Amino acid sequence: MIMRALVFTEPGRAEVQRVPVPVAAEGQVVVDVERAGVCGTDVELFTGEMSYLSSGRSSYPLRPGHEWAGVVTAAGPGVDPSWLGRRVTGDTMIACGSCRRCRSGRHHVCAAMREIGIADGLPGALAEKVAFPARFLHALPDGLDATAGALVEPGGNAERAVTAAGLAPGERLLILGTGTIGLLAAMIARSRGIEVHLLGQQLGFARSLGFEQAWTLPELPELEWDAVVDASNAPQLPGLAVRLVEPGRRVVYIGLAGTPSTVDTRELVLKDVTAVGILGASAGLSSIAATYAEGLVRPEPLVAAVVGLDDVARVLAGHRPGNAGDGPKILVDPSLRAG
Incomplete structure (x- = not known):
């Protein structure tokens, strides 16, 4: 056949x-x-x-x-x-x-x-x-x-990224990138009571999903970012994530650039920042499927x-x-x- x-x-x-x-x-x-x-x-x-x-x-x-x-x-x-x-x-x-x-x-x-x-x-x-x-x-x-x-597969990746950020309800998360993973991460974080901000270029669709706090880089407000998730493919943003995050907090990398990215490890050390890499959805598949089924994220x-x-x-x-x-x-x- x-x-x-x-x-x-x-x-x-x-x-x-x-x-x-x-x-x-x-x-x-x-x-x-x-x-x-x-x-x-x-x-x-x-x-x-x-x-x-x-x-x-x-x-x-x-x-x-x-x-x-x-x-x-x-x-x-x-x-x-x-x-x-x-x-x-x-x-x-x-x-x-x-x-x-x-x-x-x-x-x-x-x-x-x-x-x-x-x-x-x-x-x-x-x-x-x-x-x-x-x-x-x-x-x-x-x-x-x-x-x-x-x-479910992209959602599992996003779920792992949000969990790795280690935030409590009411804390502030900045997500770099408004593609599928970035937007799913934003939806998951919002469902957990986290204050979500997005950084990107084409922001109309993100705002139509209720993410009014979506910014281009020149517009980005000077706030204390309790965690940053890089869900972009831009080689300059991994370094920016470290510069933006609050000392003692976490940066989560799930996006991959087509060329090597530079992160100044002196900033990681002197700010006592934890950097976490996320590969794959494996550990998040069951939980995100349940989250979808419960209607917490659509x-x-x-x-x-x-x-x-x-x-x-x-x-x-x-x-x-x-x-x-x-x-x-x-x-x-x-x-x-x-x-």
């Missing part, structure tokens, strides 16, 4: 190919993909700028897609059959499960870790179906639809458009669909056909 899947064949080239339908091997399920997200990592893999391509961790041809939700339609040997028919998402970080890091709860930095849709060896979910290890599945709460489900307004697989190459090349709203996120419904 054959299905359609997006394939990156070389830098700047993506095409929808007809590939064999996956079969659930031992310990795996097959998921019919309902929604998958397009994110900055996919763009870097498409353009060839992703560092994994130069290090050999990723190579072409590559099948992308690591933000997704769908329904389990097949279960391989050794998999609990109760997964069948359930709407799920999954951890991007697929680890060995037996090394020291995995045993200590750090599977997302396992030396043998593979990343679905990013690193070689695990085809991603920008396809009609995806095979996935049951050990890394997350069942979505009843009532959570596929749109919210596909935003991620759906971030979705600008839902397109089919045939439209993804244009999206990756920087073209927004003609019917797109103002949100930063494009989702893909693999069942949609061109025309």
Whole structure:
């Protein structure tokens, strides 16, 4: 049997190919993909700028897609059959499960870790179906639809970033960047009673979500920032985050620039600042799914458009669909056909 899947064949080239339908091997399920997200990592893999391509961790041809939700339609040997028919998402970080890091709860930095849709060896979910290890599945709460489900992975990243900031209700958080992760972090922080400010350039959409305290850099008020989360891709902002944060508090880095960033460690030391890096959503997946299900954070307004697989190459090349709203996120419904 054959299905359609997006394939990156070389830098700047993506095409929808007809590939064999996956079969659930031992310990795996097959998921019919309902929604998958397009994110900055996919763009870097498409353009060839992703560092994994130069290090050999990723190579072409590559099948992308690591933000997704769908329904389990097949279960391989050794998999609990109760997964069948359930709407799920999954951890991007697929680890060995037996090394020291995995045993200590750090599977997302396992030396043998593979990343679905990013690193070689695990085809991603920008396809009609995806095979996935049951050990890394997350069942979505009843009532959570596929749109919210596909935003669990970015939401898990944002949830980890907000938690790492270590703030109490009423304290003040500055978030650098108004993309999907930055806005989700702002929504999560607001749901926890934290005073949220945003720094960015295109601020109209952020303000439409109720974040009136959104600033460009020249407008940024001189306030005491109890924590700063850098969710941008600008190489100059990691250093700015350290300069802005209150002494003795935290800076959280979740954004990645395409070129190296400079942080003056003298400022870290002399201000007694804690800097935290966030890699992946693993530890935040279950909690953000519950937060969505409880209605504490509604991620759906971030979705600008839902397109089919045939439209993804244009999206990756920087073209927004003609019917797109103002949100930063494009989702893909693999069942949609061109025309």
